Amino acid sequence: MRSRAASHRATNRRSRTVKTPSRFRLADLASEALAGLLQRPGRSALTVLGTIAGIGGFVAIVALSQTAAGQIGKDFNVQDATQVTVTDTGARGGSTNPTMDFPMDADALVDRIHGVLAAGVWWQSSGHGAVSALPPSVGGRQVGLPVTAASPGALIASGAQLAAGVLFNQFHEATAQNVAVLGKSAAAQLGISSVVNEPAIFIGGQPFTVVGILANDPRLPQLNLGVTVPESTALHLWGPPVSYFPAQMLIHTRLGAAQVVARQAAVALRPDDPKLLTAAAPVNAAQLKKSVTASLNTVFLALAGVALMIGAVGIANTTLVAVLERSSEIGLRRALGARPRHIAVQFLAESTALGLFGGLVGACVGVLVALGVTISEHWTALLDARIVFAAPAAGAVIGLLAGLYPALRASAIEPADALRR
Amino acid sequence: MTEAPAELPVTEPPVIQLSGAGYTYPGPPPVQALKPTNLIIRRGEHVAIMGPSGSGKSTLLNLLGLLDRPTEGRLEIDGIDLGRASERDRAAVRARHIGFVFQSFHLLPHRSAVENVMLAQVYADRPRRRRYAEAMFALGGVGLAHRAHALPTELSGGERQRVAIARALVNRPSLLLCDEPTGNLDTASTEELTDLLGLLHQQGATLVVITHNPAVAARAERLIRIQDGRLSDLQEDPAVHAGDRDGGSHALSGG
Numbered sequence A: 001m002r003s004r005a006a007s008h009r010a011t012n013r014r015s016r017t018v019k020t021p022s023r024f025r026l027a028d029l030a031s032e033a034l035a036g037l038l039q040r041p042g043r044s045a046l047t048v049l050g051t052i053a054g055i056g057g058f059v060a061i062v063a064l065s066q067t068a069a070g071q072i073g074k075d076f077n078v079q080d081a082t083q084v085t086v087t088d089t090g091a092r093g094g095s096t097n098p099t100m101d102f103p104m105d106a107d108a109l110v111d112r113i114h115g116v117l118a119a120g121v122w123w124q125s126s127g128h129g130a131v132s133a134l135p136p137s138v139g140g141r142q143v144g145l146p147v148t149a150a151s152p153g154a155l156i157a158s159g160a161q162l163a164a165g166v167l168f169n170q171f172h173e174a175t176a177q178n179v180a181v182l183g184k185s186a187a188a189q190l191g192i193s194s195v196v197n198e199p200a201i202f203i204g205g206q207p208f209t210v211v212g213i214l215a216n217d218p219r220l221p222q223l224n225l226g227v228t229v230p231e232s233t234a235l236h237l238w239g240p241p242v243s244y245f246p247a248q249m250l251i252h253t254r255l256g257a258a259q260v261v262a263r264q265a266a267v268a269l270r271p272d273d274p275k276l277l278t279a280a281a282p283v284n285a286a287q288l289k290k291s292v293t294a295s296l297n298t299v300f301l302a303l304a305g306v307a308l309m310i311g312a313v314g315i316a317n318t319t320l321v322a323v324l325e326r327s328s329e330i331g332l333r334r335a336l337g338a339r340p341r342h343i344a345v346q347f348l349a350e351s352t353a354l355g356l357f358g359g360l361v362g363a364c365v366g367v368l369v370a371l372g373v374t375i376s377e378h379w380t381a382l383l384d385a386r387i388v389f390a391a392p393a394a395g396a397v398i399g400l401l402a403g404l405y406p407a408l409r410a411s412a413i414e415p416a417d418a419l420r421r
Numbered sequence B: 001m002t003e004a005p006a007e008l009p010v011t012e013p014p015v016i017q018l019s020g021a022g023y024t025y026p027g028p029p030p031v032q033a034l035k036p037t038n039l040i041i042r043r044g045e046h047v048a049i050m051g052p053s054g055s056g057k058s059t060l061l062n063l064l065g066l067l068d069r070p071t072e073g074r075l076e077i078d079g080i081d082l083g084r085a086s087e088r089d090r091a092a093v094r095a096r097h098i099g100f101v102f103q104s105f106h107l108l109p110h111r112s113a114v115e116n117v118m119l120a121q122v123y124a125d126r127p128r129r130r131r132y133a134e135a136m137f138a139l140g141g142v143g144l145a146h147r148a149h150a151l152p153t154e155l156s157g158g159e160r161q162r163v164a165i166a167r168a169l170v171n172r173p174s175l176l177l178c179d180e181p182t183g184n185l186d187t188a189s190t191e192e193l194t195d196l197l198g199l200l201h202q203q204g205a206t207l208v209v210i211t212h213n214p215a216v217a218a219r220a221e222r223l224i225r226i227q228d229g230r231l232s233d234l235q236e237d238p239a240v241h242a243g244d245r246d247g248g249s250h251a252l253s254g255g
Helices: A004-014 A026-039 A041-075 A106-111 A152-157 A170-174 A184-190 A221-225 A231-238 A258-269 A285-325 A327-335 A340-376 A385-411 A415-420 B005-011 B057-064 B087-096 B113-123 B128-141 B157-169 B187-202 B214-218 B238-242
Strands: A083-088 A116-124 A147-150 A161-165 A179-182 A200-203 A206-216 A227-230 A248-253 A277-280 B016-025 B031-041 B046-050 B072-077 B098-101 B175-179 B207-210 B222-227 B230-233
Touching: A026 A041, A026 A340, A041 A285, A041 A340, A041 A385, A083 A258, A106 A116, A106 A152, A106 A248, A106 A258, A116 A152, A116 A231, A147 A152, A147 A221, A147 A231, A152 A170, A152 A248, A170 A231, A179 A184, A179 A200, A184 A206, A184 A221, A200 A227, A206 A221, A227 A231, A248 A258, A258 A277, A285 A327, A285 A340, A285 A385, A327 A340, A327 A415, A327 B087, A327 B113, A340 A385, A415 B057, B016 B057, B031 B057, B031 B072, B031 B230, B046 B057, B046 B187, B046 B214, B057 B175, B057 B207, B087 B098, B087 B113, B098 B157, B113 B128, B113 B157, B128 B157, B157 B175, B157 B187, B187 B207, B187 B214
Parallel strands: A147 A227, A179 A206, B046 B207, B046 B222, B098 B175, B175 B207
Antiparallel strands: A083 A248, A083 A277, A116 A147, A116 A248, A161 A206, A179 A227, A200 A206, B016 B031, B016 B072, B222 B230
């Protein structure tokens, strides 16, 4: 079929192969993708709006929920988190009869619960007379001071600090002694500044020995304003607490034990009828954080997700339009030696760059929005730095995914068809 | 390659060699756009291909430019068998061995003349720092160094086509493939461009020009007509036809 020369040539020709494939360097890819985007800056900018909204929304929501959760954490101090209050429901006595549903050994019963540091019953006493520093019979000045009945445990649980003297104790309680602890302002009103001489006061004409003067009482600040007497003394002299000011128990727990103690207190106190008492612990800070974050997240994250999806569709759409518009450019690039994968990777790079840009701007917008809200609410802004750095990466991934189909379409364009246009 | 220097004149492969290459559009009904063809174009030739619309010109151009694959026969460029080669190899040959010039220029509108020329260097993997100088040199070769930074919209049709020729030449291809290069040009520009092609031929370029314009075809040293998918060489050489022994295939050889 062939001449000898031809077949000789053919033999030589067979040894010829392509040595180096055509290339598309990373630097070229970057500059070509950038040039592609900057060809139509307006369209590129509009395209990333959806991504900006989506990523910005995500960042703002995460930042705000973190800030809000942190805010709750700040409001919860240790004092609140270690306090349980048990209240007499007054169910037994109805609305008129004074009742006392705490047993006399309430302090000891609750002390046995694991995690309890101190506990005691107290109530605002009523039916006592006015308070004076001198006996009413010799014309002592009557002062309208509140009188509180409290067990020794209640004073300890309230964290009472003394300016002078001591707190009344189990002995005074057990024997219903007429002793009193004065609040700081009450002592000033009564003109008592020292307990060295065992000063006496008169409550409704009954003499009481002042054993201590309070400096401060963090959990029961009302004690600073009045006179505190032992629980048993008050019961003996003035009867049980009235229904509009029922007896309460203050329990000071270890950090983190408040929830557990609250669940056990009523049963420990009244195993015969726990329903007479209700125990309340502060809402668990961690739970509250979670619930706030969750309620914020579910609604707004869904919205941000929708925005993000719109953003992804926008990028996909723009890239697809660009592929169709630039089909003659694609044909030209193929004629100049581009392989289908070079075309695909170029459009992928363009869509990824759009997503990355959207993510960058979105992260900035999100942080600014969160800051704006935080400042207007006088909160302390809290934001996980990882979120800020993850946002552009997430944008880039979205852009990459959005570009997959257009890039596939672009790489499948036949150069001969594309160049004919 | 590895041939001894003395053999070079004999063994240097033709720029283009078609051996029974044909192209049939898959039907239904199948259309044989290019009948099985033998064609040899040697280095330094200036060949014009003329034919009416629908004669198979575009099909031939797409095969020669490696934009389509022959459905039968063999296609070699610079001795490399490319009819059934991988897309990787065909792209590499397009990048380094073939320069395209199109009727509609196909310049990227947002890039200056020199940037358009540099686009061809991307896929041929020319070192980045040498590209600008090489592109400027190519533009100088077509007499457009002074318009290097003009956008295509600021250039006349003739200038645009010269930019396209600079782009086609910048990688020093063995073959310049021109598809109706003067189809969108006025008479003056057409003459300018034909002169440029003649000059390139004198400088040793291998040119294959597909054209409707007899004036452009007349500048070629060899004229091939194509009609109904069949080639006919107007510089008939009986010796060539002696080689046409395999049945229906239509043989053409240059020289």
